[in-house]
Amino acid sequence: MNADRVLIGHGTENDFVVLPDPDGAVWPEDRLDAAMVRRLCERRAGLGGDGVLRVVRSVHVSDAPAVLGEALGRCEWFMDHRNADGSHAEMCGNGIRLFLHVLVTEGLLDRAACTDGVWIGTRGGPRRVGAAPDGGYWADMGPARPLGRGEALLDGVAYAGRAVSMGNPHLACLTDVDVDTLDLTTAPSVDAGLFPEGVNVEFVNVVEPAAHVRLRVSERGVGETRSCGTGACAAAWAALEAGGAATGTVTVDVPGGRLTVAVDATTTVLTGPAVVVAAGVLTPEWLGS
Numbered sequence: 001m002n003a004d005r006v007l008i009g010h011g012t013e014n015d016f017v018v019l020p021d022p023d024g025a026v027w028p029e030d031r032l033d034a035a036m037v038r039r040l041c042e043r044r045a046g047l048g049g050d051g052v053l054r055v056v057r058s059v060h061v062s063d064a065p066a067v068l069g070e071a072l073g074r075c076e077w078f079m080d081h082r083n084a085d086g087s088h089a090e091m092c093g094n095g096i097r098l099f100l101h102v103l104v105t106e107g108l109l110d111r112a113a114c115t116d117g118v119w120i121g122t123r124g125g126p127r128r129v130g131a132a133p134d135g136g137y138w139a140d141m142g143p144a145r146p147l148g149r150g151e152a153l154l155d156g157v158a159y160a161g162r163a164v165s166m167g168n169p170h171l172a173c174l175t176d177v178d179v180d181t182l183d184l185t186t187a188p189s190v191d192a193g194l195f196p197e198g199v200n201v202e203f204v205n206v207v208e209p210a211a212h213v214r215l216r217v218s219e220r221g222v223g224e225t226r227s228c229g230t231g232a233c234a235a236a237w238a239a240l241e242a243g244g245a246a247t248g249t250v251t252v253d254v255p256g257g258r259l260t261v262a263v264d265a266t267t268t269v270l271t272g273p274a275v276v277v278a279a280g281v282l283t284p285e286w287l288g289s
C-alpha cells in the first residue's frame with residue numbers, strides 16, 4: 001500500500017478524509033497531530049472534510065486500552081476520529097458506518113461476514129456495526145443517556161433543548177421555528193457549565209410525532225455539517241420523549257439525506273448509507289509545504 005494513500009467518503013454528506021493505516025505505521029500520533037488534521041480538512045488548501053477517520057487496528061492506538069477496557073480483545077479495529085479543528089470526539093455515527101464500509105472496500109473485511117455486526121473500538125467505547133440488506137450499514141450506538149435540560153441561544157432567540165449523551169454530548173432542541181430559516185454560520189451559545197467539553201446542537205422540527213423529524217446541526221469542533229449520526233440519535237430520542245414514547249423508530253431527515261433511528265428499551269440503532277467517493281495519494285509537494 002502507498003504510505004500516503006487517502007480516501008474521501010461520506011455518510012449522508014457528513015464527509016471525512018479517511019486514512020488507511022491498519023498497522024499504525026503511516027500515521028503515528030505525532031504525525032497525525034491537530035495541525036495535520038486541520039490541514040487535511042481544509043476545503044481549499046487541503047482535501048476538505050468535516051473530520052478525519054484513521055482506520056487502524058486497536059493494538060496500535062495508545063489510548064485504546066484505557067477507553068476500551070476488557071472490550072479491547074474483541075475490537076480488532078479502532079475508529080480514530082478527529083473533528084476538523086483537530087479535536088478528538090468520543091463517537092461519530094456517520095463516521096462509524098463509513099469506517100466499516102472502508103474496511104470492506106479496502107478488502108480488510110468481507111461484507112457478507114458483517115451482517116451480524118463487527119465490534120469497532122472508539123473513544124466512546126466499543127460499538128457493534130454491521131452491513132444492512134439495502135447496501136447501507138447499521139450501528140448499535142448504545143442507549144441515549146439524558147443529561148438534563150439546556151438552552152441554545154442563536155441570533156438572540158433561546159431554544160430549549162434536551163441534553164443527551166450518545167457517547168458524545170448533544171443538545172437536541174425541538175422547535176416550531178422552521179429549521180431551514182436558521183443561520184448556523186455562527187455556533188449557538190450554550191451553558192458551558194452543563195457542557196464542559198462542548199456540545200453538538202441539533203435544531204429539530206417534528207414532521208410526525210414520535211415518528212419523523214428533520215434537523216440541522218451545529219457540530220462541536222466543526223460548525224454546521226450536512227448530517228450528524230449521533231445527533232440524529234439524540235434528536236430521535238428527544239422526539240420520542242416529547243411524543244410520550246420511550247421506544248420507536250424515527251425517520252430523521254438531514255440536509256444530506258435520510259437516517260433511521262430505532263430506539264428500544266436498551267439501545268439505539270442508527271441505519272444509513274456510507275459512500276467512498278475517491279481514493280488517491282497525498283503528494284510530497286503538499287506534505288512538504
Ligand SMILES: N[C@@H](CCC[C@H](N)C(=O)O)C(=O)O
Pocket residue numbers: 014083088089090091092093094095168169200219220221222225227228229230231
Ligand atoms: N458527525 C458525527 C459526530 C462527530 C463528532 C462531533 N462533532 C463531536 O465533537 O462530538 C456523527 O455523525 O455522529
